[in-house]
């Protein structure tokens with residue numbers, strides 16, 4: 001097995017990035033920021049995010065990315081088998097992924113070094129070297145306070161906070177139920193991670209809120225305390241010696257006692273070959289880390305390896321989906337959108353997104369109340385696994401339950417969650433309660449996204465008081481698969497075609513050899529583009545073609561290496577669903593996007609075209625037709641004639657892409673992607689691809705009618721895209 005050595009991480013240490021060393025931080029009591037203090041009113045109103053820790057990928061974060069980029073590694077051999085190791089340190093990379101420094105018992109390099117950096121996916125147990133664990137416990141025993149750092153370098157801040165043994169502090173805190181500033185720290189950490197479960201916590205949080213007074217509730221910490229805390233923190237940094245980089249290795253290596261940990265060598269081999277910063281499609285998530293109701297500070301900190309021994313997790317489209325499709329015509333305003341996909345320029349396969357009616361204003365606070373039951377039901381296999389694991393783990397801590405799908409819990413736990421949810425989302429006129437609902441939804445969506453290995457989803461409104469977007473009360477966030485309405489059958493995997501290329505070298509090398517890959521050559525659309533087989537560039541950016549691939553392909557074991565599978569790689573760009581000034585809610589990324597980046601796929605409930613047509617105009621706003629233009633005057637093309645016509649309705653199920661607004665000068669284009677199904681049956685996925693480099697937080701848009709095939713209807717919606725090329729109406 002081939003893995004990358006620690007040298008693979010090109011971590012250039014920049015003194016400007018250096019925060020506090022653990023010893024400096026702990027030695028100076030004046031450095032500790034009392035988070036529970038009421039903040040001054042010196043908040044910077046220009047900082048709309050309002051959270052102490054901004055996740056905005058600043059220039060510093062870009063530096064962070066640079067730091068963690070893999071350099072060309074020397075390759076080193078690990079035999080198959082089990083390997084003993086102990087964890088001696090941890091750091092957090094620029095994506096918030098925790099990487100562990102692992103010391104191996106029976107392996108070392110020629111130079112005698114025996115440590116590697118691993119993600120939680122490749123190690124079966126997060127077991128610290130005993131001396132390290134003791135030190136962490138000692139730190140927690142001494143104080144539950146944790147320093148708060150500035151937001152200049154996300155990776156070092158998170159590493160620093162882990163350095164404070166805050167997991168151990170959380171554990172201790174939840175046992176002792178002490179009231180001190182640690183709880184507030186936890187809330188800030190939660191916010192920092194975009195979760196803010198603290199705002200919806202149980203008694204502990206409420207008592208903490210009480211002790212702070214109304215002006216410094218967890219929610220108001222977002223604004224008026226921020227500047228003051230930042231100032232204190234900066235003072236604290238200035239007052240400390242900042243000569244050491246944050247590191248989670250708490251002490252020198254004193255003990256040589258080894259803890260046995262198992263590594264699945266094939267998984268290890270595979271994951272070592274990837275950049276440590278990439279998200280994985282099967283990243284397990286351990287509820288055990290949700291101590292005191294606070295989620296892990298990083299995307300995951302699994303305590304168990306949940307991959308199969310082959311490291312392969314299948315994503316299987318159900319043959320017939322179970323959810324009952326019952327449009328509630330009175331809840332979510334829909335328009336009937338109509339547009340053709342950009343793909344139709346190169347193929348008869350076209351998708352359409354259509355609408356005719358203007359959606360009513362959604363700024364009424366009543367709309368938010370429909371969110372009182374956020375979508376806890378997890379459709380994903382991974383989520384169910386996670387839930388089972390949680391229940392088996394026996395924890396019945398009420399505070400830990402918020403991330404779990406309610407229906408999958410035991411009746412006892414269900415009632416606890418329901419009570420807790422009611423507490424958190426009960427209709428209230430207070431802004432805090434309203435914001436708590438937003439955080440709750442954000443938390444639920446992020447949990448779903450993460451169960452698919454994808455980056456977080458944030459909800460932001462800097463424009464007005466609307467708390468949440470309009471959503472059907474039963475809406476469920478689904479990151480990357482369709483649901484199918486009853487009666488729609490999709491071919492099972494026994495019918496799929498797939499390639500046997502091991503690492504798809506054929507696809508990578510040149511167009512002349514690309515057709516050796518079954519994923520490239522057996523599709524009539526590929527044939528129509530015979531000289532443009534290469535779908536992705538070497539660096540994984542879309543080359544603006546069509547591709548397919550299934551979980552049966554040999555390369556499914558290593559999708560990140562298959563040039564055909566880029567759209568299946570979990571989204572690594574965090575997304576903000578934000579309120580726009582003129583177009584309702586829209587989306588943007590908190591990371592810069594490179595042209596060709598595949599950002600995600602449109603998900604929702606697949607319904608037949610007849611069912612889609614039956615939707616009243618107002619309910620068709622989030623309907624995406626999968627086949628493009630309907631046949632007119634019997635002039636249907638061959639493709640249309642050969643299969644049923646489908647639409648994807650994202651009113652009840654969907655992901656962030658349902659919020660993408662139209663622009664006449666869009667920065668995204670849509671493409672059809674066929675995977676885990678058959679081509680030519682009218683059920684491709686719709687991928688959103690950046691057609692240009694997109695700066696951080698620029699709204700993401702696509703053209704609802706790129707081929708100008710639709711006609712303007714009487715009640716067509718005026719377009720507010722603001723482009724100089726604006727055609728005036730959404731579908732003109």
Ligand SMILES: C[S@@+](CC[C@H](N)C(=O)[O-])C[C@H]1O[C@@H](n2cnc3c(N)ncnc32)[C@H](O)[C@@H]1O
Nearest residue numbers: 335359583584585658659660661662719720721
């Ligand atoms: C698929 S939804 C997009 C998300 C939507 N903004 C929301 O808040 O849920 C499409 C609807 O968004 C609004 N919209 C999108 N792009 C627009 C634009 N350029 N001008 C005006 N309204 C737009 C229209 O109401 C349209 O029917």
